[in-house]
Amino acid sequence: MNWGGWSEFWAMGGKGFYVWGSYAVTFAALAIEVYLLRRRAREAKA
Protein backbone atom coordinates (compact mmCIF):
# COMPACT_ATOMS: atom_id res chain seq x y z
CA MET A 1 0.00 0.00 0.00
CA ASN A 2 1.36 3.40 -1.04
CA TRP A 3 -0.87 5.82 0.81
CA GLY A 4 -1.22 6.91 4.43
CA GLY A 5 -4.82 7.99 3.83
CA TRP A 6 -7.23 9.33 1.23
CA SER A 7 -5.93 12.91 1.47
CA GLU A 8 -2.46 11.64 0.62
CA PHE A 9 -3.93 9.63 -2.24
CA TRP A 10 -5.69 12.65 -3.77
CA ALA A 11 -2.64 14.86 -3.26
CA MET A 12 -0.41 12.53 -5.37
CA GLY A 13 2.71 13.95 -3.79
CA GLY A 14 1.66 17.51 -4.72
CA LYS A 15 1.16 16.54 -8.38
CA GLY A 16 -2.57 15.84 -8.05
CA PHE A 17 -3.52 18.43 -10.69
CA TYR A 18 -1.43 16.69 -13.37
CA VAL A 19 -2.32 13.11 -12.42
CA TRP A 20 -6.06 13.66 -11.91
CA GLY A 21 -6.23 16.07 -14.84
CA SER A 22 -4.95 13.24 -17.03
CA TYR A 23 -7.26 10.58 -15.63
CA ALA A 24 -10.37 12.78 -15.49
CA VAL A 25 -10.09 13.91 -19.12
CA THR A 26 -9.29 10.36 -20.29
CA PHE A 27 -12.33 8.78 -18.63
CA ALA A 28 -14.59 11.72 -19.51
CA ALA A 29 -13.55 11.41 -23.18
CA LEU A 30 -14.23 7.67 -23.23
CA ALA A 31 -17.59 8.19 -21.49
CA ILE A 32 -18.56 10.84 -24.07
CA GLU A 33 -17.61 8.48 -26.91
CA VAL A 34 -19.77 5.70 -25.42
CA TYR A 35 -22.68 8.15 -24.99
CA LEU A 36 -22.37 9.42 -28.59
CA LEU A 37 -22.18 5.84 -29.92
CA ARG A 38 -25.32 4.83 -28.02
CA ARG A 39 -27.16 7.90 -29.34
CA ARG A 40 -26.00 7.21 -32.90
CA ALA A 41 -27.10 3.56 -32.59
CA ARG A 42 -30.54 4.67 -31.40
CA GLU A 43 -30.84 7.15 -34.28
CA ALA A 44 -29.63 4.60 -36.84
CA LYS A 45 -32.24 2.12 -35.65
CA ALA A 46 -35.08 4.62 -35.96
Add this chain to the structure above:
Amino acid sequence: MSTTIKWFWFASPQTFFPLAGTLARWSGVLAALLAVAGLYVGFFVAPTDAQQGEVYRIIFIHVPAAWMSMFLYVVMAFWAAIGLAFNTRLSSMMASAIAPTGALFTFLALWTGALWGRPTWGAYWVWDARLTSELFLLFLYLGFMALQAAIDDPRRADRAGAVLAIVGVVNVPIIYYSVQWWNTLHQGASVSLTRAPSMASTMLTGMLLMALAFWLYSIAASLARVRCIIRERE
Protein backbone atom coordinates in the same frame (compact mmCIF):
# COMPACT_ATOMS: atom_id res chain seq x y z
CA MET B 1 -16.24 -33.03 -43.16
CA SER B 2 -14.89 -29.61 -43.96
CA THR B 3 -13.59 -27.56 -41.07
CA THR B 4 -12.94 -24.43 -43.11
CA ILE B 5 -14.32 -21.31 -41.46
CA LYS B 6 -16.50 -19.42 -43.88
CA TRP B 7 -14.64 -16.11 -43.58
CA PHE B 8 -16.34 -14.62 -46.60
CA TRP B 9 -19.68 -15.22 -44.99
CA PHE B 10 -18.72 -12.68 -42.32
CA ALA B 11 -17.42 -10.29 -44.97
CA SER B 12 -21.02 -9.40 -45.73
CA PRO B 13 -22.19 -6.45 -43.58
CA GLN B 14 -25.57 -8.09 -42.89
CA THR B 15 -24.14 -11.30 -41.46
CA PHE B 16 -21.42 -9.42 -39.57
CA PHE B 17 -23.93 -7.10 -37.89
CA PRO B 18 -25.13 -9.43 -35.06
CA LEU B 19 -21.64 -10.87 -34.52
CA ALA B 20 -20.24 -7.34 -34.14
CA GLY B 21 -22.89 -6.60 -31.51
CA THR B 22 -21.99 -9.64 -29.41
CA LEU B 23 -18.24 -9.00 -29.74
CA ALA B 24 -18.67 -5.31 -28.88
CA ARG B 25 -20.63 -6.10 -25.72
CA TRP B 26 -18.15 -8.66 -24.37
CA SER B 27 -15.11 -6.56 -25.32
CA GLY B 28 -16.65 -3.64 -23.46
CA VAL B 29 -17.28 -5.70 -20.33
CA LEU B 30 -13.74 -7.15 -20.41
CA ALA B 31 -12.28 -3.68 -21.00
CA ALA B 32 -14.02 -2.35 -17.88
CA LEU B 33 -12.82 -5.27 -15.73
CA LEU B 34 -9.24 -4.93 -17.00
CA ALA B 35 -9.31 -1.16 -16.40
CA VAL B 36 -10.37 -1.72 -12.77
CA ALA B 37 -7.54 -4.26 -12.32
CA GLY B 38 -5.05 -1.97 -14.10
CA LEU B 39 -6.00 1.08 -12.02
CA TYR B 40 -5.77 -0.96 -8.82
CA VAL B 41 -2.27 -2.16 -9.71
CA GLY B 42 -1.30 1.31 -10.97
CA PHE B 43 -2.36 3.20 -7.85
CA PHE B 44 -2.17 0.70 -5.01
CA VAL B 45 0.43 -1.92 -5.95
CA ALA B 46 3.00 -0.11 -8.09
CA PRO B 47 5.40 1.82 -5.84
CA THR B 48 6.32 5.50 -5.97
CA ASP B 49 8.94 6.15 -8.64
CA ALA B 50 12.36 6.88 -7.19
CA GLN B 51 13.04 9.78 -9.58
CA GLN B 52 9.63 11.19 -10.52
CA GLY B 53 7.57 10.56 -7.40
CA GLU B 54 3.83 10.10 -7.91
CA VAL B 55 3.42 12.02 -11.17
CA TYR B 56 4.78 9.05 -13.12
CA ARG B 57 1.38 7.32 -12.53
CA ILE B 58 0.19 9.14 -15.68
CA ILE B 59 2.15 6.39 -17.49
CA PHE B 60 -0.72 3.92 -16.93
CA ILE B 61 -2.89 5.84 -19.39
CA HIS B 62 -0.30 7.79 -21.39
CA VAL B 63 1.64 4.85 -22.83
CA PRO B 64 -1.43 2.66 -23.55
CA ALA B 65 -3.17 5.62 -25.25
CA ALA B 66 -0.05 6.34 -27.35
CA TRP B 67 0.26 2.65 -28.30
CA MET B 68 -3.41 2.52 -29.31
CA SER B 69 -3.12 5.75 -31.33
CA MET B 70 -0.42 4.17 -33.53
CA PHE B 71 -1.86 0.64 -33.58
CA LEU B 72 -5.35 1.82 -34.53
CA TYR B 73 -3.93 3.90 -37.37
CA VAL B 74 -2.19 0.83 -38.84
CA VAL B 75 -5.38 -1.26 -38.47
CA MET B 76 -7.43 1.56 -40.03
CA ALA B 77 -4.99 1.87 -42.98
CA PHE B 78 -5.01 -1.94 -43.35
CA TRP B 79 -8.81 -2.13 -43.68
CA ALA B 80 -8.85 0.94 -45.92
CA ALA B 81 -6.27 -0.72 -48.20
CA ILE B 82 -8.22 -4.00 -48.29
CA GLY B 83 -11.36 -2.05 -49.14
CA LEU B 84 -9.53 -0.16 -51.89
CA ALA B 85 -7.92 -3.29 -53.37
CA PHE B 86 -10.82 -5.76 -53.19
CA ASN B 87 -13.76 -3.35 -53.11
CA THR B 88 -15.16 -5.04 -50.00
CA ARG B 89 -17.74 -2.80 -48.37
CA LEU B 90 -17.23 -3.99 -44.81
CA SER B 91 -13.44 -3.34 -44.89
CA SER B 92 -13.94 0.32 -45.77
CA MET B 93 -16.66 0.61 -43.13
CA MET B 94 -14.22 -0.79 -40.53
CA ALA B 95 -11.66 1.86 -41.50
CA SER B 96 -14.25 4.62 -41.03
CA ALA B 97 -15.38 3.07 -37.74
CA ILE B 98 -11.85 2.98 -36.28
CA ALA B 99 -10.88 6.59 -37.16
CA PRO B 100 -12.74 8.51 -34.40
CA THR B 101 -11.52 6.14 -31.65
CA GLY B 102 -7.98 6.41 -33.02
CA ALA B 103 -8.23 10.19 -33.05
CA LEU B 104 -9.51 10.10 -29.47
CA PHE B 105 -6.55 8.04 -28.23
CA THR B 106 -4.14 10.31 -30.12
CA PHE B 107 -5.66 13.33 -28.40
CA LEU B 108 -5.43 11.56 -25.03
CA ALA B 109 -1.78 10.62 -25.62
CA LEU B 110 -1.05 14.31 -26.32
CA TRP B 111 -3.18 15.56 -23.41
CA THR B 112 -1.71 13.21 -20.79
CA GLY B 113 1.73 13.88 -22.27
CA ALA B 114 1.27 17.62 -21.81
CA LEU B 115 0.19 17.15 -18.19
CA TRP B 116 3.19 14.92 -17.62
CA GLY B 117 5.61 17.21 -19.47
CA ARG B 118 4.81 20.29 -17.39
CA PRO B 119 5.95 18.91 -13.98
CA THR B 120 8.88 16.89 -15.40
CA TRP B 121 10.24 19.11 -18.22
CA GLY B 122 8.75 22.44 -17.19
CA ALA B 123 6.67 22.76 -20.38
CA TYR B 124 3.28 21.49 -21.53
CA TRP B 125 4.49 21.38 -25.11
CA VAL B 126 7.82 21.30 -26.95
CA TRP B 127 8.37 20.93 -30.71
CA ASP B 128 10.20 17.70 -30.17
CA ALA B 129 10.21 14.97 -32.88
CA ARG B 130 8.06 12.55 -30.84
CA LEU B 131 5.43 15.15 -29.90
CA THR B 132 5.33 16.75 -33.33
CA SER B 133 4.92 13.44 -35.19
CA GLU B 134 2.15 12.40 -32.74
CA LEU B 135 0.39 15.73 -33.37
CA PHE B 136 0.70 15.02 -37.10
CA LEU B 137 -0.98 11.65 -36.45
CA LEU B 138 -3.96 13.50 -34.93
CA PHE B 139 -4.16 15.68 -38.07
CA LEU B 140 -4.06 12.53 -40.25
CA TYR B 141 -7.00 11.03 -38.36
CA LEU B 142 -8.95 14.30 -38.50
CA GLY B 143 -8.05 14.74 -42.18
CA PHE B 144 -9.29 11.21 -42.95
CA MET B 145 -12.58 11.90 -41.15
CA ALA B 146 -13.03 15.34 -42.72
CA LEU B 147 -12.28 14.02 -46.21
CA GLN B 148 -14.80 11.21 -45.85
CA ALA B 149 -17.40 13.59 -44.45
CA ALA B 150 -16.88 16.01 -47.35
CA ILE B 151 -17.69 13.44 -50.07
CA ASP B 152 -21.35 12.52 -50.43
CA ASP B 153 -20.99 9.21 -52.28
CA PRO B 154 -19.83 6.68 -49.64
CA ARG B 155 -17.88 4.50 -52.10
CA ARG B 156 -15.95 7.51 -53.41
CA ALA B 157 -15.42 8.74 -49.84
CA ASP B 158 -14.00 5.30 -48.95
CA ARG B 159 -11.55 5.39 -51.85
CA ALA B 160 -10.36 8.94 -51.18
CA GLY B 161 -10.00 8.23 -47.46
CA ALA B 162 -8.09 5.01 -48.19
CA VAL B 163 -5.46 6.85 -50.25
CA LEU B 164 -4.90 9.34 -47.43
CA ALA B 165 -4.82 6.60 -44.77
CA ILE B 166 -2.28 4.52 -46.74
CA VAL B 167 0.02 7.47 -47.44
CA GLY B 168 -0.15 8.56 -43.80
CA VAL B 169 0.94 5.18 -42.47
CA VAL B 170 4.57 6.27 -43.11
CA ASN B 171 4.17 8.53 -40.08
CA VAL B 172 3.71 5.59 -37.67
CA PRO B 173 7.31 4.27 -37.80
CA ILE B 174 8.48 7.90 -37.66
CA ILE B 175 6.63 8.35 -34.34
CA TYR B 176 7.88 5.03 -33.02
CA TYR B 177 11.55 5.55 -33.89
CA SER B 178 11.59 9.35 -33.38
CA VAL B 179 13.20 8.96 -29.96
CA GLN B 180 16.09 7.04 -31.54
CA TRP B 181 16.48 8.99 -34.78
CA TRP B 182 16.45 12.45 -33.25
CA ASN B 183 17.72 13.90 -30.03
CA THR B 184 14.36 14.26 -28.32
CA LEU B 185 13.31 15.57 -24.95
CA HIS B 186 10.85 12.69 -24.82
CA GLN B 187 12.33 9.63 -23.17
CA GLY B 188 13.01 6.41 -25.04
CA ALA B 189 10.90 3.26 -25.02
CA SER B 190 9.35 2.73 -21.59
CA VAL B 191 9.16 -1.04 -21.79
CA SER B 192 12.70 -2.02 -20.94
CA LEU B 193 14.36 -4.58 -18.74
CA THR B 194 17.08 -2.27 -17.51
CA ARG B 195 15.19 -0.92 -14.49
CA ALA B 196 15.18 -2.59 -11.09
CA PRO B 197 13.13 -5.77 -11.54
CA SER B 198 10.80 -5.36 -8.53
CA MET B 199 9.88 -1.84 -9.66
CA ALA B 200 9.54 -2.63 -13.33
CA SER B 201 7.35 -5.70 -12.86
CA THR B 202 4.42 -4.11 -11.00
CA MET B 203 4.60 -0.90 -13.06
CA LEU B 204 4.74 -2.98 -16.23
CA THR B 205 1.81 -5.13 -15.08
CA GLY B 206 -0.34 -2.04 -14.49
CA MET B 207 0.64 -0.59 -17.84
CA LEU B 208 -0.05 -3.82 -19.75
CA LEU B 209 -3.43 -4.27 -18.02
CA MET B 210 -4.40 -0.73 -19.04
CA ALA B 211 -3.12 -1.34 -22.59
CA LEU B 212 -5.30 -4.47 -22.81
CA ALA B 213 -8.26 -2.51 -21.42
CA PHE B 214 -7.79 0.26 -24.03
CA TRP B 215 -7.36 -2.33 -26.77
CA LEU B 216 -10.62 -4.09 -25.86
CA TYR B 217 -12.34 -0.72 -25.49
CA SER B 218 -11.19 0.19 -29.02
CA ILE B 219 -12.60 -3.10 -30.36
CA ALA B 220 -15.90 -2.45 -28.59
CA ALA B 221 -16.16 1.18 -29.78
CA SER B 222 -15.14 0.37 -33.38
CA LEU B 223 -17.58 -2.54 -33.66
CA ALA B 224 -20.39 -0.50 -32.12
CA ARG B 225 -19.63 2.25 -34.65
CA VAL B 226 -19.42 -0.13 -37.62
CA ARG B 227 -22.92 -1.35 -36.69
CA CYS B 228 -24.16 2.25 -36.90
CA ILE B 229 -22.44 2.68 -40.28
CA ILE B 230 -23.96 -0.57 -41.61
CA ARG B 231 -27.44 0.55 -40.49
CA GLU B 232 -26.96 4.04 -41.95
CA ARG B 233 -25.61 2.86 -45.32
CA GLU B 234 -27.48 -0.34 -46.12
